[in-house]
Amino acid sequence: MRVLFDCRFIRFPRHDGVSRYTAGLVSALSRTHDVAMLICDPGQLAMLPELPWHLASAPWDPAEPLLARRIRQLRPDVVFSPLQIMGSWRRDYGLVLTLHDVIYHRHRTPPRNLPAAMRLLWRLYHLAWWPQRAMLDRADEVVTVSNTTAELIAAHRLTRRRVTVVPNAPGETVLRRPGPASKTLVYAGSFMPYKNVLTLVRAAELLPDYTLHLISAVPPAERHRLQACATRARLVFHDGADERTYQELLSTATALLTASRDEGFGLPVVEAMAAGTPVVLSDIPALREVAGDAGCYADPDDPAAFAGAVRMLEKSQVWADRSAASVRQAAGYSWEHSAAILAEVLERVGQGRKLEAGVHASAKTPSCSPRRARRARKSGGM
Numbered sequence: 001m002r003v004l005f006d007c008r009f010i011r012f013p014r015h016d017g018v019s020r021y022t023a024g025l026v027s028a029l030s031r032t033h034d035v036a037m038l039i040c041d042p043g044q045l046a047m048l049p050e051l052p053w054h055l056a057s058a059p060w061d062p063a064e065p066l067l068a069r070r071i072r073q074l075r076p077d078v079v080f081s082p083l084q085i086m087g088s089w090r091r092d093y094g095l096v097l098t099l100h101d102v103i104y105h106r107h108r109t110p111p112r113n114l115p116a117a118m119r120l121l122w123r124l125y126h127l128a129w130w131p132q133r134a135m136l137d138r139a140d141e142v143v144t145v146s147n148t149t150a151e152l153i154a155a156h157r158l159t160r161r162r163v164t165v166v167p168n169a170p171g172e173t174v175l176r177r178p179g180p181a182s183k184t185l186v187y188a189g190s191f192m193p194y195k196n197v198l199t200l201v202r203a204a205e206l207l208p209d210y211t212l213h214l215i216s217a218v219p220p221a222e223r224h225r226l227q228a229c230a231t232r233a234r235l236v237f238h239d240g241a242d243e244r245t246y247q248e249l250l251s252t253a254t255a256l257l258t259a260s261r262d263e264g265f266g267l268p269v270v271e272a273m274a275a276g277t278p279v280v281l282s283d284i285p286a287l288r289e290v291a292g293d294a295g296c297y298a299d300p301d302d303p304a305a306f307a308g309a310v311r312m313l314e315k316s317q318v319w320a321d322r323s324a325a326s327v328r329q330a331a332g333y334s335w336e337h338s339a340a341i342l343a344e345v346l347e348r349v350g351q352g353r354k355l356e357a358g359v360h361a362s363a364k365t366p367s368c369s370p371r372r373a374r375r376a377r378k379s380g381g382m
Contacts, residue, residue, distance in 0.1 A: 001350045003029070004076035004093075006086055007037040008059050010044040014240050016190075017267050018100065021145070021168055022082045023047055028339035033346075036074070060118045065089050077350045080342065084135045084142075094349035096342075097139040098166075101264025101286075102152050105129070107194035132158050140349045143342065145265040148286040166342045168267045169333040170274035173247065179316060181252035186277075188215040188246065188268035189258055191222045196282070199259035201226050202303035204233035207310055212257075213249050215241045250275045254313055258282060259300045266290050270333050273326035278319060280309040294325035 005026045011019040027049045029035055037051050040058040056070050057063050067087035071079060078094035079086070088095055104110070104126045110119040125131045136142050136159035143166045144150050150163050185204070189195050197214070204212040212233060217240040218226075227235065238245065250256065256272035256279045263286040269279050270290055281287040282300035296312070298305035313319045 001034065001347060002075065002077045003033055003035045003346055004054075004071065004074060004079045005029070005035055005037050006079065006081035006083075007044060007048055007053075008040040008056065009082055010039070010047050012041075012043050012047050014242065015047065017168075017265075018082055019047070020171070020267060021098075021100075023049075024169055024171065024335040025082070025166070025339055025342060026051070028335040029342060031336075032339070033343060036076070038071070038079075059083070059085060060115060063087075068092075077353065078346045080143075080346060084132070084139075088138050094346070094353040095139045096141050096143055096345055096349055097136060098143045098145075099132070099136060099149065099153060099158070100145050101149050101262070102132075102156065102158075103194060103262045103264065105132075106262060107192070109193050111190075111192070129156055129158065136161060140352065141345055143345060146286055146289055148289050149264045164341065164345050166338050166345070167333055168265045168270065169335045169338050170267075170271045170330060171335075173250075173271065173274040179319060180254040180313075182254075183210045184249065184253045185210050185212045185310065186215065186249050186253045186256045186272070187212065187258060188256065188271070189260065190216055191218050194261045196259040196261050196300050197222075197226065198229060199300055199303050199306065200257050201229050201233055201235065203257070203259075203306035203310070204235065205230065206304060206307035208232045208234070210234065210254070210310065211236055213238060213241075213253075215246055215249070247275070250277050253277055254319070255280050255296075255310060257306060257310075258287070259298075259306065260284070260287070261300050263287055269295070270330050273330035274333075276323045276327050278313055278322035278326055280306055280313075291326075292329050294322065294329040296322065 007022055007026060009018045010022055026035060026037060030049055030051050035051055037048060037053040038056050039053050040056055054074055056067060064087040066089060068089055068091040072092055076093050080096045082098045084097045084099050086097060139161055142159050142161045142163045144153060144163060145168050147165055150165050153159060153163055187200055191197055213236045215238050218237055223237055250272055256268060256277055259282045263284060266287050269287060272279050273294060279291055280296045281291060283297040296309040298309055
């Protein structure tokens with residue numbers, strides 16, 4: 001089975017959530033299957049395994065609806081995309097699309113990295129549910145990253161296709177030393193409004209002996225707003241830390257924090273737990289699903305509750321218990337396991353397409369009339 005993996009959402013020089021999902025899955029899947037990659041910029045190859053690759057237009061290109069014309073030339077059996085927006089008009093191959101979450105139907109501010117025209121389309125797209133349904137029903141099957149999102153897909157009847165959970169997973173991590181090496185806290189998400197970073201800054205105000213490290217790139221206006229609220233809090237804006245810095249911070253921190261109001265999975269949470277770093281999280285379904293009993297939970301609008309959870313972790317036995325529980329919880333997630341689930345989906349779709357092609361071929365085969373059959377038998381032709 002020839003698999004074409006849509007890697008056009010790879011962000012370089014640093015991954016975002018979808019980019020990490022793409023890189024982790026394609027690397028693991030390529031160890032067991034015949035995989036080629038679809039990219040839109042050669043710079044993406046630095047973030048990907050050494051595999052055959054093909055160049056195509058970017059996902060936000062106006063020609064995206066016609067992408068299948070390019071893909072048909074590559075003759076894949078099945079195509080997998082880590083998002084749901086891949087063009088598929090007149091495809092003749094199996095297609096599996098991914099819906100990570102339904103966050104933007106409730107929080108309609110679009111990602112800032114999109115072009116202006118795409119941001120407008122993004123808002124219009126999320127004003128109703130029917131565009132999502134139309135996109136997902138173009139696929140043979142749909143993948144999502146958590147049971148939480150799968151339940152929301154079902155609740156809103158977003159697709160008639162089969163939905164399978166293929167979760168995120170941590171990358172390679174080194175287990176940390178016993179106990180926190182410094183009074184540091186880490187936040188590794190974006191600064192979108194629903195991420196609710198202001199609650200973490202206000203919690204840091206109540207923890208003046210701690211330093212809160214904010215890992216991701218931050219827009220200047222948002223940075224100014226957060227700094228204006230931090231009269232006592234010690235904040236360090238990394239503005240896009242590299243992987244080594246991120247792992248070093250996790251290996252010494254007291255905890256990773258997130259006060260997000262909505263998540264589809266929460267990849268930084270499982271990355272922190274894999275390193276043995278306790279996590280203090282907003283009490284929402286997706287984060288409960290990922291962190292389980294290992295997490296410490298707080299109301300996303302209660303900075304004092306976040307600060308109180310951090311203070312509890314100052315007790316060495318509490319910290320050690322949470323750290324050990326985090327490692328056990330994270331062990332349930334791996335890219336190899338996720339790739340194995342995805343492989344079952346791709347193989348099922350590939351087999352289904354072959355059976356469908358066989359039925360069509362049989363339907364097109366001209367039938368032989370009884371009279372012609374008798375003549376053929378007499379002449380030895382049958």
